[in-house]
Amino acid sequence: MAAWVQKNRTTLGIGLGVLVAAYVFYYAKHDIAPSMFGAAWGYAIPLVLAALVGVIGERSGVVNIGIEGQMLLAAFAGFFGAAYSGSMIVGILAGVGTGLIAGGFLAWTTVRWRMDQIIAGVVLNIIATGITSFYLKSGEILPGVIPNVDVPLLKEIPLIGETFFSGRSAIALVAILAAVVVHLALFHTRWGLRTRAVGEYPSAADTAGINVERLRLVNVTLAGSLAGLAGLYLSMDASASFERGITAGRGFLALAIMIMGAWRPLRALVMALFFGFINAVASQLQLTGGFDVPPQLTGTLPYVATLVVLAVAAGRVRGPAAAGQPYVKKDQ
Template identity: 80%
Template sequence: MQTWIAKNRTTLVIAAVVVVAAYVFYYAKNDIAPSMYVSAWGYAIPLVLASLVGVIGERSGVVNIGIEGQMLIAAFAGFFVAAYSGSMLAGVLAGVGSGLVAGAFLAWTTVRWRMDQIIAGVVLNIVATGITSFYYTPGQILPGVIPNLTVPGLSSIPLIGDVFFTGESAIALFAIVAALLVHVGLFRTRWGLRTRAVGEYPSAADTAGIDVERLRIINVTLAGSLAGLAGVYLSMDASSTFERSMTAGRGFLALAIMIMGMWRPLRAFSMALFFGFISAVASQLQQTGGFAVPPQLTGTLPYVATLVVLAVAAGRVRAPGAVGQPYVKKDQ
């Protein structure tokens, strides 16, 4: 325990400062802070899920540029299946299932067929945009809502309970659980050890008896379900409607969050919260006014912050060693 604290001392200090600052702002600006924090978490939910997709893929050695397309297809499938079937459950399952199918497409083309991973992701994004725009039908409505849940005990914690565990969407709570499970899975289980091995040294993993291609295909495919759930949240929970290109670059922002989170699930979770808060600040500035700045400019604030943080982080983070490199056995 002491060794772990020594290695992560800087991270722990930064985390403590951020938490203290969050509580100070929460009590000092009690008129606007609660709504801002809730808004920040709402914006961060799909980013958390999407960044986990990127973490799993790149830890396995596969670059997933197609997260944007996976989310968009899932948002489309989930919304319209729910609208036509009259079942919210059917819509959620359709969204998650379409995410799995999109993940399987990316996995098969990049791992089995060894297609360039960037091109495969771009193709997925283009196909998703085309299909969802062509078959889009306005005027549809959802038959209900995704249930909100309150977690007993945790909901009574000041600030944290109010934002994360009181009347929150089931998908929002799942995003928290998913970040914890993926972190534990990557760093505390055999699956995680093998995943990191095929992402760093696939030849060594193959020598140890790990089927590199099979594990990569399984990981990228299953990670698609998280992208599907992120899309479902956007169309069936956050907005309760579907619009063309409604993902609005969130898939690409999730990749930036993954990089700034150093390919670690919990750090990616914290970075998603950071950008959610920046978006909440931008929204607050637009509502309250007082600044002679066009709303279109304040709306770019999260993306400007992304560029700044990426510029600061450049050269200080290291991607998995074999990411983006198709693995070919020597006897093939």
């Protein structure tokens, strides 16, 4: 334990400082702080899930530029699946299933066919935009809503409880659980060790008896289910409607969050919350009239902050060495 604390003292120090600042703001501005923190987490939920898709892919050696397309297709399939069938369960299964299919498409084209990973992701995004625009129908209504969940005991904690565990969508709780589970799996299980080996030194992993191609196929495909949940949240929870381009660049923002989180799930969760809070601050300033600029401009603040933070972080973080590189066995 002491060794772990020593190794992660910088991260722990930053986390503690952020937590203290959050509580100071919470008690100093209790009239607006709860709603701002709630809005920040609401904005961050799909970003957390999408960033995890990127983490799993790149830790496996596959760069996933197609997260935006995966989310868009899942949002479309989930919403209209529920609207036409009259069942929210059918919609949820359709969204998650579509995310898996899109992940499988990306995995097969990049791993089995060894297509350039960036091009494959761009193709997926173009296909998603075309399909969802061509088949879009207005006026459809969902038969219900994704249920909100209260977590006993945890919801009583000031700030943390009411932000994360009180009256939140089931998908929001899945996002927290997924970040913790993926982190533990990546750094404390055999699967995680093999995944990181495949993403760093695939030839050495192959020599050790790991099937590099199969592991990449499985990981990228299964990660698509998280992209499916992110899309479902956008169309069946946050807005309860589907609009053209509903993802609005969140898939690309999630990739930036993944990089700023140093390809670590829990750090990606924190960075998603950071950008969610920036968005909440911009909205609050617009509402109070203290920021007399068009709302379209305030909506760009999370993306401007992304550029600034990426510029600061450039050269200070290093991704998996084999990410973006197709693996070919020497005997092939």
